Amino acid sequence: MAKVIDGEFTAFVNERGDALLRVAYALAGNQHAAEDLLQNALAKAYARWPRIRGDAEPYVKRILYHDQVSGWRRRSHRAEVSVAALPERPAERDLGHDSDLRLLLRDALLLLPPRQRAVLTLRYLEDLTVDETAAILGCRAGTVASQASRALAKLRDLVPAFDELTTRQEVTR
Template sequence: MAEVTDGEFTAFVNERGAALLRVAYALAGNQHAAEDLLQSALAKAYARWPRIRGDAEPYVRRILYNDQVSGWRRLSRRREVPVAVLPEQAEERDGGYDADLRLLLREALRALPPRQRAVLTLRYLEDMSVEQTAAALDCQPGTVASQASRALARLRQLVPAFDDLVTRPEVNR
């Protein structure tokens, strides 16, 4: 068995850690849970590093998805997700209508059931196909399509200006 090289793993985490944290945040719904989820995934990846070093990022992403889904299945571990935006967080955002709309969308995403949030994360943040999303979540493509449809409909209910936000090119960054 090949030896784990800390330098390679550290370089991988330094290079891809921010992108992986964004995915974890989209799945978990808050910063602390995302950091915990990513830390757990990286610990698992480190233990298997000699086998995965060439294909590490997809492996870590799969761990993130699987760990988050496993957490959802443990109903007794459900935690409340804070929905209030702290004043200092609101000040960091750029001003105006677009910032307010983004904050509303963020709160609406947190209000979605975890499975729907995962489907939206994989489909639109990770830009996966329906089939890839179904494989990542271990479900049928029809389930992905229906969950995405329900999630988008719910977002439109919660944020009436949702269609404006996602169709205006200057807002999509």
């Protein structure tokens, strides 16, 4: 039985590991923290594998989100960060390349509140439905929709060229 569990779990990680790492990265904001976050989530999932094997990916995403929120709470009690030290907007960049826009959007995402960042990550990076996102975050679908709307509005404020660039790209396709 242990070999079957190990094989199924290994297959799951091989198949979905990269996508889960992208989710962890979007939540954590840097590669090292994302790898740690995912490793902890996978260890928890492995311990419960016989019960979750049919629905493992949403379970791991829920762990990622909850562990990251717990980390934010722990860090907020340990160290105080001056709001004056945070920029109102991410640094301006030449948006002539997709990679520049992606970097700017990544920086802007890190300025969003944790819940809004999680909603955008699950809805638009992972392409989950409102209901699937709500289930992972443990909230109502209306909350997901309102948080997504607020987060997108904030991103438009932080990255004014985002609307112009995405419109221009759609026209050229």
